[in-house]
Amino acid sequence: xxxxxxxxxxxxxxxxxxxxxxxxxxxxxxxxxxxxxxxxxxxxxxxxxxxxxxxxxxxxxxxxxxxxxxxxxxxxxxxxxxxxxxxxxxxxxxxxxxxxxxxxxxxxxxxxxxxxxxxxxxxxxxxxxxxxxxxxxxxxxxxxxxxxxxxxxxxx
Amino acid sequence: xxxxxxxxxxxxxxxxxxxxxxxxxxxxxxxxxxxxxxxxxxxxxxxxxxxxxxxxxxxxxxxxxxxxxxxxxxxxxxxxxxxxxxxxxxxxxxxxxxxxxxxxxxxxxxxxxxxxxxxxxxxxxxxxxxxxxxxxxxxxxxxxxxxxxxxxxxxxxxxxxxxxxxxxxxxxxxxxxxxxxxxxxxxxxxxxxxxxxxxxxxxxxxxxxxxxxxxxxxxxxxxxxxxxxxxxxxxxxxxxxxxxxxxxxxxxxxxxxxxxxxxxxxxxxxxxxxxxxxxxxxxxxxxxxxxxxxxxxxxxxxxxxxxxxxxxxxxxxxxxxxxxxxxxxxxxxxxxxxxxxxxxxxxxxxxxxxxxxxxxxxxxxxxxxxxxxxxxxxxxxxxxxxxxxxxxxxxxxxxxxxxxxxxxxxxxxxxxxxxxxxxxxxxxxxxxxxxxxxxxxxxxxxxxxxxxxxxxxxxxxxxxxxxxxxxxxxxxxxxxxxxxxxxxxxxxxxxxxxxxxxx
Numbered sequence: 001x002x003x004x005x006x007x008x009x010x011x012x013x014x015x016x017x018x019x020x021x022x023x024x025x026x027x028x029x030x031x032x033x034x035x036x037x038x039x040x041x042x043x044x045x046x047x048x049x050x051x052x053x054x055x056x057x058x059x060x061x062x063x064x065x066x067x068x069x070x071x072x073x074x075x076x077x078x079x080x081x082x083x084x085x086x087x088x089x090x091x092x093x094x095x096x097x098x099x100x101x102x103x104x105x106x107x108x109x110x111x112x113x114x115x116x117x118x119x120x121x122x123x124x125x126x127x128x129x130x131x132x133x134x135x136x137x138x139x140x141x142x143x144x145x146x147x148x149x150x151x152x153x154x155x156x
Numbered sequence: 157x158x159x160x161x162x163x164x165x166x167x168x169x170x171x172x173x174x175x176x177x178x179x180x181x182x183x184x185x186x187x188x189x190x191x192x193x194x195x196x197x198x199x200x201x202x203x204x205x206x207x208x209x210x211x212x213x214x215x216x217x218x219x220x221x222x223x224x225x226x227x228x229x230x231x232x233x234x235x236x237x238x239x240x241x242x243x244x245x246x247x248x249x250x251x252x253x254x255x256x257x258x259x260x261x262x263x264x265x266x267x268x269x270x271x272x273x274x275x276x277x278x279x280x281x282x283x284x285x286x287x288x289x290x291x292x293x294x295x296x297x298x299x300x301x302x303x304x305x306x307x308x309x310x311x312x313x314x315x316x317x318x319x320x321x322x323x324x325x326x327x328x329x330x331x332x333x334x335x336x337x338x339x340x341x342x343x344x345x346x347x348x349x350x351x352x353x354x355x356x357x358x359x360x361x362x363x364x365x366x367x368x369x370x371x372x373x374x375x376x377x378x379x380x381x382x383x384x385x386x387x388x389x390x391x392x393x394x395x396x397x398x399x400x401x402x403x404x405x406x407x408x409x410x411x412x413x414x415x416x417x418x419x420x421x422x423x424x425x426x427x428x429x430x431x432x433x434x435x436x437x438x439x440x441x442x443x444x445x446x447x448x449x450x451x452x453x454x455x456x457x458x459x460x461x462x463x464x465x466x467x468x469x470x471x472x473x474x475x476x477x478x479x480x481x482x483x484x485x486x487x488x489x490x491x492x493x494x495x496x497x498x499x500x501x502x503x504x505x506x507x508x509x510x511x512x513x514x515x516x517x518x519x520x521x522x523x524x525x526x527x528x529x530x531x532x533x534x535x536x537x538x539x540x541x542x543x544x545x546x547x548x549x550x551x552x553x554x555x556x557x558x559x560x561x562x563x564x565x566x567x568x569x570x571x572x573x574x575x576x577x578x579x580x581x582x583x584x585x586x587x588x589x590x591x592x593x594x595x596x597x598x599x600x601x602x603x604x605x606x607x608x609x610x611x612x613x614x615x616x617x618x619x620x621x622x623x624x625x626x627x628x629x630x631x632x633x634x635x636x637x638x639x640x641x642x643x644x645x646x647x648x649x650x651x652x653x654x655x656x657x658x659x
Contacts, residue, residue, distance in 0.1 A: 038348065041341075049610050058337065061326075065330060088376060099556075111553050138553065151564065
């Protein structure tokens with residue numbers, strides 16, 4: 001897969017052309033939140049370290065690392081010429097919405113719906129392949145996990 | 157229990173019908189998954205890990221180890237036939253493997269890979285059998301300060317040798333260590349980094365973390381790309397190498413087995429580092445190095461042998477020191493912990509059936525890999541024709557079931573989805589995630605050891621520099637860092653190649 005690192009591609013990604021700086025800022029925020037949360041915990045003393053010492057130390061090192069990345073990082077994100085945002089969006093939606101869907105309708109319908117969306121809409125396969133996969137697939141997976149491994153998955 | 161007696165008892169475990177079935181299943185499944193460009197052993201093991209819940213510890217590791225080395229071999233097939241490396245270490249495979257295939261020698265290239273992998277793996281296993289009990293015996297003597305230094309050194313080495321920027325790898329290690337700190341403090345019971353969530357007070361489970369970071373993120377990452385099956389495969393005929401191939405590959409195979417074994421013991425040393433080191437050494441020692449990169453069978457043999465030798469040798473630090481040297485073995489560490497088996501110096505004494513059973517099954521698995529792959533290679537490569545767009549939706553469904561089955565709660569599924577998105581973004585922004593999982597596994601070991609050391613030494617930090625054990629480890633660490641510097645510099649050149657062939 002050829003990576004598109006032309007100036008035009010970098011510009012298309014707007015802010016992301018400063019990929020490392022963006023990620024450094026996000027990491028700094030994450031570590032800062034962890035540091036604030038950790039320093040509230042008891043520190044004890046060096047002979048009996050309290051629960052706050054370890055996470056505070058890690059978050060502080062992480063903050064320093066984020067600053068170093070902000071200053072020194074020059075990478076741009078991985079870009080590929082033939083990437084499909086639509087397919088990514090569908091997969092993302094399927095992964096995020098799978099659990100709520102399961103709560104609503106149970107495993108078999110939720111899985112069948114996820115498979116239809118991913119195979120037919122995202123993968124652009126024919127209806128025959130889609131329907132066969134969406135019917136047989138969830139039943140087979142349910143047979144392995146629900147019946148074979150005794151996982152209490154609700155089929156409906 | 158001496159080595160031969162232990163190995164004998166191990167074969168009793170490994171030759172039990174169900175374990176033979178598990179190792180065969182693991183090797184075949186691993187080879188098939190390894191064939192799919194992009195899905196490496198870490199993603200495969202992360203997604204399939206929940207299948208082992210109903211098994212005993214030995215059977216679980218036997219199957220997952222089979223998947224591991226099956227994947228390692230399977231990943232070589234698209235690298236040779238299509239010039240599509242599934243992971244960083246198979247980039248080195250493409251250097252001579254693909255030119256061989258283009259020259260009409262795809263069969264011998266795959267044959268050399270299988271034979272080199274088998275020899276390297278077997279020599280490393282002999283090393284594992286002999287050295288592991290010795291290392292474990294030594295490790296049993298060490299105290300908390302040595303444990304802290306050893307674990308921190310392991311994490312540091314992995315951070316240093318991971319792909320891409322060292323600063324980013326350090327951030328990933330900190331992230332992994334922080335994730336491990338989430339939940340109730342092990343001594344005071346105080347909730348840490350839970351942000352008021354009841355579910356988070358139990359800590360983060362390894363299954364949703366691993367499935368999200370390595371499985372779902374990979375699916376999201378690859379979903380952006382073209383998802384067609386491969387239609388044009390090089391023809392495979394005459395898998396066995398000819399006389400000339402045997403002559404020029406036998407010494408490199410033996411030499412690279414030793415190189416791979418020793419590099420594999422070092423945390424982070426397996427895979428790409430061992431391949432590059434063995435390839436570089438072979439090129440240096442060759443009388444006509446200009447053949448390399450144009451289809452040199454000895455170059456391919458050196459790479460593949462060292463890679464498999466290092467994968468098997470990597471089990472030594474896991475099983476004897478409790479130190480997983482890469483992300484796959486970090487997951488195996490997690491599996492052992494889930495089965496109430498603690499990897500480390502006491503494993504051989506406390507659970508000989510697990511230790512020796514796994515070692516013996518690796519001999520069997522290695523042989524199976526050779527026996528299955530030589531005649532069945534034609535069948536295996538047909539998997540390359542299956543479109544990814546049909547496979548990935550099933551990975552999502554299986555991942556859902558696997559994560560849910562860990563604790564039978566939907567919260568874990570949400571956690572996995574969140575880590576899937578985080579992992580996808582990390583990949584896009586070129587963060588290597590290996591230090592995350594190692595940090596997550598080693599975090600409690602380092603923190604526990606540190607706190608025990610402080611109590612033991614009455615808060616004296618100098619204890620880390622006063623004990624002979626810790627001093628030796630620090631000196632060895634410095635020596636390793638210096639000696640791998642050359643390999644790292646060579647790896648840097650190849651990193652660009654990895655970027656270019658990103659699937």
